[in-house]
Amino acid sequence: MANHLKYSILFLCTLAISSCDNTDLPSASSIAREESRETPAPLPARHFKDQALVSHIYTADPSAHVFEGKLFIYPSHDIDTQSAPGAEGQHYNMEDYHVFSLETVGGAVTDHGPALHLGEVPWASKQMWAPDAAEKDGTYYLYFPAKDQHGLFRIGVATASKPQGPFKPLNEPIAGSYSIDPAVFKDDDGSYYLYLGGIRGGQLQHWQTGQYSAENSYPKDKSPTLLPRMAQLAEDMVSLAHPLTTIPILDENGNLINFGDKARMFFEAPWLHKFQGRYYLSWSTGEGHTIQYATADKPYGPFTWRGTILEPVLGWTTHHSIVKFQEKWFLLYHDTQLSGGIDHLRNIKMTELQHKQDGSIETIDAYLAD
Numbered sequence: 001m002a003n004h005l006k007y008s009i010l011f012l013c014t015l016a017i018s019s020c021d022n023t024d025l026p027s028a029s030s031i032a033r034e035e036s037r038e039t040p041a042p043l044p045a046r047h048f049k050d051q052a053l054v055s056h057i058y059t060a061d062p063s064a065h066v067f068e069g070k071l072f073i074y075p076s077h078d079i080d081t082q083s084a085p086g087a088e089g090q091h092y093n094m095e096d097y098h099v100f101s102l103e104t105v106g107g108a109v110t111d112h113g114p115a116l117h118l119g120e121v122p123w124a125s126k127q128m129w130a131p132d133a134a135e136k137d138g139t140y141y142l143y144f145p146a147k148d149q150h151g152l153f154r155i156g157v158a159t160a161s162k163p164q165g166p167f168k169p170l171n172e173p174i175a176g177s178y179s180i181d182p183a184v185f186k187d188d189d190g191s192y193y194l195y196l197g198g199i200r201g202g203q204l205q206h207w208q209t210g211q212y213s214a215e216n217s218y219p220k221d222k223s224p225t226l227l228p229r230m231a232q233l234a235e236d237m238v239s240l241a242h243p244l245t246t247i248p249i250l251d252e253n254g255n256l257i258n259f260g261d262k263a264r265m266f267f268e269a270p271w272l273h274k275f276q277g278r279y280y281l282s283w284s285t286g287e288g289h290t291i292q293y294a295t296a297d298k299p300y301g302p303f304t305w306r307g308t309i310l311e312p313v314l315g316w317t318t319h320h321s322i323v324k325f326q327e328k329w330f331l332l333y334h335d336t337q338l339s340g341g342i343d344h345l346r347n348i349k350m351t352e353l354q355h356k357q358d359g360s361i362e363t364i365d366a367y368l369a370d
């Protein structure tokens, strides 16, 4: 038996003994399916630095914002699935969103219940992946990726009068949108920008020219990698002020980062935050399993690579957000601690993030030192 599976079973036994109230625990068959997937090298059972924010359902991809003085979290809601794992991410077959809130760090986490279900979205067919939210003039906007009736990811919007929803979806996705992982950044002048993108299952490789191509191809290792996209949101918050544009990410020599640079290349999960007047773009490297970041003077970039925010966590994916709450900065992220390493059954966590004097970010390890 592989170490990875042994560790999964051990961890599940521990959960059972401690009478955890997790209602979505995986079946033995899902663990077996997981065993056949390509996973990172087995990790030793070290102690986790942070504990899951909630354990009654599986959650992932936490986007966090402060609304009405509370920290609101908009994660994916992971579910066990009959879809076999595959390169297209078909086993991430989520169907709804729950919104969570905290009044204080370390305090009770409120699950506000179902906020939007796939069946309510006229244009969507499946896979409600990582969402984000924004507020403007008392209306709350939930931005979410889902596959349309042709199997293409689009970004939808749903609105509510409260940060926790329930959200009412628009009949159509955002015109000109594609791929996954929307993140909305509000600048100090009141402008809103939508960042997005994810390769492989996230389909960004099909939009290399800005137009859809059925060809499923990637750059050569020594060519610039695929870049995340962004656009300013129009005043109505549900359309783009201009077509999506690429965001240059440069290395320390001023060259675009190459596709072969697996430790730094953009894979998915773009997030934008601003610290001391500087724009910080952070992203998941996918196969590199880290969160990297770059900085710029403008929301459009070009961004220059600066370093690693988060070292690999337990599980294949890594996805985060960065938010200032009650005078401190926090990294929201996920791992697969509760499911014992099952990639599509994740749990959200939160940890403090430090900007150093020179504006760089201290690298976070999700494990305690041995």
Ligand code: FUB
Residues within 6 Å of the ligand: 060, 061, 076, 092, 129, 130, 180, 181, 198, 268, 269, 317, 318, 319
């Ligand atoms: O949750 C589904 C997908 O997994 C997200 O959209 C990606 O960022 C990855 O976390």
